[in-house]
Amino acid sequence: MVGKYIQESKIINNQFDTNFINLSTSKTLNDIGQNGKGKIGSLLYLLNKVIKSVSSNKFDLCYMTLSTNGLGFYKDFLIVILLKLYRVKIIYHFHNKGFFEKQNKFFNHILYKITFRKTMSILISKYLYYDIQKYVNNNDVFYCHNGIPKIDLSLPILKNDIEVKPFSILFLSNMMIEKGVFVLLEACNILKSRKVSFECNFVGAWSDITKEIFDEYVSELDLNQYVFAHGKKYDEEKLQFFNEADVFVFPTFYHNETFGLVLLEAMQHSLPVISCSEGGIPDVVQDGNTGFLVPKKDSLALAEKIEVLINNPKLIKEMGQAGKMRYSELFTLEKFENNLCDIIKQAIEK
Template sequence: MKRILFLAQVPPPVHGASIANKILISSDLIAEHFESRHIDIGAAGKIEDIGKFSVAKLPGVARTLVSIVRNLFVFRPHIVYLSLAPSGFAFYRDVVFVQIIRLFGPELVFHLHGKGLRRSGENSRLFRRLSKSIFKNCHVIFLSEGLRSDAAGLSYKSSFVVNYGFPEGPVAPRVASDGQKKIEILYLSNYVRTKGVIDLVDALELVSRTHNHFGVTLAGKPFDISLEFLENYVREKGLADRVRVCGPKYDGDKVELLEKADIFVLPTYYENEAFPLSILEAMKFGLPVISTYEGGIPDMIAEGVDGRLFPSRDITALARQIEYLLDHPEERRSLGEAARRKFLERFTVSTFERNMLQVFQHICPQEP
């Protein structure tokens, strides 16, 4: 049986890449075809520490490097899978890992869970030279077709597109609105300024001038915006009677929010936005999604088919999209149903596992 060594961060902290890596590493399907080992290369205990240099991280990096060398000698993998950091301190750490791995000759697979290669290369000649060097003769996995451009100018042996998958799980059937209840709008992401939560509040102020039959829940973990700041901002905008700031929600509480919601909004302009799992979760629950053209989102949501897209930072355009779905209940229903169908067809964990297995088997065919 061929062997894979996974070099990838897993929760904590919890984010799209770490969740996807955990699914992959614990996959029974892949275990049927490949013997594998895993080394957790994550050095950040919190999301806000990801990509940042800290002297406190160096001992952990050294221990990881020793573990990698030991496994290369003893386990002798045919494939080394690296969840490559596209920017920041972690990229330079990964460059060191790659140089060591290449001494042993396995097939090297980079899984790009975010974007930032092109921007970092534009800002640093050293970054450009190193990225061109490490991508030679490797295989690359992108999260969507639209994210291929982030590696423009880099040459590699082969490339693949594999969308994330989210656990299927049971979902209660959506109940058609009787026209009397308030339409519920949901934001479910961290309280990060570039995720657009402030833009959403600004847009809701515009919407409230002509519409009053809606309620909003802003759920998320404070990051660079505190719970108190967001609550005060909502009050300043005169929206305290219809916008609820509830902080992070998990497990059953999060499911309850998704089941009660009628519209999901993620107005992100996060510079490393790639393939937000929060959108997949909303699609799983049959919600029409309003979001931006950032990263791989246009490959997740087709404008006017299973959601609505608008240019990031355009508050007026965001307000118009919200107003349109408030005014068109049949459109809300049809977009949500289409989003649910697409989720089941393309974005489940089982589909993700099958696609990743096909990638590994293509790179390293099994012996007959």
Template sequence: MKPKILFIMHMPPPVHGASMVGQYIHDSELINASFDCHYVNLAVATRLDEIGKGGWNKVKGVLKKLMEVRNAVKTVKPDLVYITPNSAGAPFYKDFITVMMLKMMGQKIVMHFHNKGVATRQNRWLDNWLYRRYFKGVKLILLAEALYEDVKRYVKREDVFVCPNAIPEISMAKENMASKIVSASNVSNDNRVPHILWLTNIMKTKGIMEYLSALKILNDKGVKFQADFVGGLTKELAGDEFDDALSMTGLNGCCTYYGPKYGEEKSVFFRKSDIFVLPSYTEAFPVSILEAMVFGLPIVASNVGGVSAEVEDGVNGYLLGGNQSVMLNTFRPNPREIAEKIETLLTDSTLRQRMGEAGREKFEKEFTLEVFEKRMAEILKICV
């Protein structure tokens, strides 16, 4: 008899990192062949803009989901419950109820964290009290070793497993790498203006203002580049405010905003880009960096959360802020450091090629779906 596992996890819609990983697990031939798998979709929201919002309908949805989980446990009688809860804030309080209900029902639990934030709230007396009960007696899966700092007050290291996220191979990515290698060796391409790609929502907490300041430094020095912005506008920075910021910094001629893109439309921007940037204040394990690695782009990113597991400083990109990963939401990227790292890459096509190839190799070794499924299956076997 194969061990029974009840997977309580987010699956699309909406589409985000945790829900896509949930879909990969659900569709994994290896995991479904190794275990007797049963699934409950933990998602209450159906659109990204619904995440984090309250209201009576959301409360009813949460209560309905609790009953669904309770009934699934009674029906399946699993040997292990796998759950992808939140780590902080209002979503944590919601998931705390689910986890405690599972414990009261005598379930063996492994929690898979796709976010962080415990360390930012552990000094609040209520959160501290809840965390001590939340983490007691469970196993924990993290996306990167560096993220253990976020939970080490509550979880022993021997109860923690590391399983980085993964993404499927992207169509034409290898062909794109090969064409870039040819272009880099072709002298006639030396006059081509390199493209820098921003691919995330336009938010202050993603470091957008510091990034614009860095681009102004480069523009004032006469460094040639084209900066492409792909991502949704948010309440943090509306369209008019973003346009005003470009005008004030004199970047209108070398910066273009394209809005959010998905699927093949998004791949087009990766294919035409030369450098990928993500100067965020906080991250856990951004999938966008993995996508950039697939297309052989050198990375310039803040050393926050688990980013250092994706980017090796000086190997496949540069880490902003030094070698110590930042757990708390206090990191602010330095525009001059951003500009310095980008200029180094803009002015050296050979370095861009070498770092891009290193990133692609790292992806194939560590972040493919095949590697992810094997790691996850091994972890689940140990937890059962």
């Protein structure tokens, strides 16, 4: 999504003469991480395209989104070698993480040293520097928060002003274990045991948690009257859930979590956010100001923070307003585009 924002950015394209090459060898999301003869052919085609481009143009800089692990990294490593052979100045932009976990393996360590030698890097948060610290001097690192477009909040929202609804909790992400789905369900069970009035809406595509698994666990916890799963929603339907929510909860411990763009969406809607200190999320959520950060996989701590908000409507409003202000100041798409332009200019001159 961020890559698409960059490619289509008028701000960026008006300041630089760019040549875009799609590095993906996957045609669909289901192809990602899969092997196959078709991918080998796509890789050879891609390498040939890179060679033609760098041999016929004098580029001031190559901006590259580098994969951090798996086959994606080894594919990108081949492209990095080509760029280095043609002496192209490189700056990497990371939207994922994974070097730290594998840097102690000798083979990976050698490849990482080659990859990062005489290059620069862009990270979306200072909390992610640890991932490349072994290979990149801090002087060669730039920081650029992600941003998202402003949403038209004037879209018609269907509200029932007569019915008094219970406190509404919203989770919006892929239905994955590591996104904290079961942690939130367990927190809901704790709230139920404390006789708290609430509803919790799960919105997102089914993933390693299927609808059958989810429904079975909800029934096991006797949460059928409290918890509702709606599948993936788009546009006005998605906005409707944000507008009807009182708090946004995202208890992620996803191994590749770096920023959580969905948190910015919640902040746009003036929602307090409860999440975890995974990746760069502490740069997004100010604990105690725009929401709360709770320990990962701690359903009790999560339930307690939700209950704090349930019992304090004034705090909900204050945190929601602080979150919206923080989004407007730091996380708009325009802010991101201008920051990235400044970084590219500095990298070219460095």
